[in-house]
Amino acid sequence: MSSPLQVGFVGFGMSARTFHAPFLALIPGYRLHTAWERHGPQAPALYPGIRSVQDPRDLFDNPEIDLIVVTTPNTTHAEYAAWALRSGKHVVLEKPFTISTGDAVVLEDLAQAQGKVLAVFHNRRYVSDFLTVRQVLAGQPLGPVHEYEAHYDRYRPEAKPNAWREEPLEGSGILYDLGPxxxxxxxxxxxxxxxxxADVRLQRAHARAVDYFDLQLYYPGLKVILKGGMLVREPGPKYMIHGLDGSFIKYGDDPQEPILRAGGKPLGPGWGEEDPAHYGLLHTKKAGEVIYESVPSLPGNYGLFYQDLYATLREGAPLKTTPAHGYNTVRLIELALESSSRQAVVDATGLREVAYP
Structure with missing residues (x-):
């Protein structure tokens, strides 16, 4: 058997503690090795086998480390990912991939030149609600889909203290945070x-970074609406999908994040399973019979991202979350900001025609 991939972290804040380390610590193909923590050692208290360093060279220059996970603020993604790649490491880079397509191209070229894997952490492909939506659409009970609406809303009327995402920095705000x-x-x-x-706004009186977005994507015969805001006290449906033959409505959110934020571990049967109260509603017609039924949600599992990555790094499987996917997301954000500024429909230029899993 191959030896475990040794993992280092750039930053060990909320993202690393919630979305990455709990799964990497449990998957046999990985071992937590080192965390670069500028504000003192916290990682070893949670994972006794991990080293904590305050000099970044002790992380990047360590020949034992195979994979570096970058979870720092958006403005530093390109810098630290490039440093890791030049150090001969594979890299997992938190979303958004970068804050500009120019930086995305530089990183992609560097990874290719170094012969290293660069993966963007699009973990919301591995959540209960999206997996269920995907399964429903694959079965085609709605017929040709003409409208798809998805929300990522929160209720936070006051600014979160010391939150860099709320500062007036390039790459801050929820379009870069939740939009990807x-x-x-x-x-x-x-x-x-x-x-x-796109309609991109600062809704709250105190807001200094984008706290609302409404994106409308136009396809032949299909309109896709993507919305996020910070003043949604009572959430509506997370997904509303309408087709020629029926509709699918889904409330609620994947249960993994709140459990992990509270210190829970992704252990045992039942992980990622939704409360049946949040199952989606399918209303359609089949063989002349009206169908109005609850659709059980598939379980979510962020750990599948790292299982897929292990298959790429150790078995040569195709990478599922590629730099091109990260580039396209950032490019769409750039186009959305242009559209909102001009208050006009814009062509979706500069997106790359690449396969999506």
Missing amino acids: HLIDQAFCLFGLPQSLY
Whole structure:
């Protein structure tokens, strides 16, 4: 058997503690090795086998480390990913991949030149609600789909103290934070749009970074609506999908994140299973009979991202979350900002025609 892949972390804040380390610690093909923590050692208290260092060279220059996970603020993604690649490491880069397509191209070229894998952490491909939506659409009970609407909403009327995402920095705000999840999901389901219109705003009186977006992506015969906001106290459906033959409506969100944030571990049967109260509703007609039924949700599992990555690194399987996918997400955000600024529909230029899993 191959020896475990030794994993290093750039930053060990909420993202690393919630979305990455709990799964990497349990998957046999990985071992937590080192975390670069600028504000003192916290990782060893959670994972006694991991080293904590305050000099980044102790991470990047360590020949034992195979894979580096970058979970730092968006403005530093390109810098630290490039440093890791030049150090001969494979890299997992949190979304958004970068804050500009120019940086995305530089990283992609560097990974290719170094012969290393560069994966973007689009973990919302591995959540209960999206997996269920994908399964429903694959079965085609709705007929040709003409409208798809997905939301990623929160209720946070006051600014979160010391939150870099709320600062007026390039790459801050929820379009870069939550938008990549919805955009990547839409690309996985429908491919690339022909054009788009966006309404991007600062809704709250104190807001200094984008806290609302409404993206409308136009395909032949299909309109995709992606929305996110910080003033949604009572959420509506997470997904609303309408086709020629029927509709699918889905409330609720994948249960993994709140459990992990509270310190839970992804252990045992039942992980990632939704409360049946959040199962989606399918209303359609088949063989002359009206169908109005609850659709059990598939279980989510962020760990599948790292299982897929292990298959790429150790077995040569194709990478499922590629730099081109990250590039397309960032390019769509750039186009959305242009559309909102001009208050006009814009062509979806500059997107790459690449396969989505």
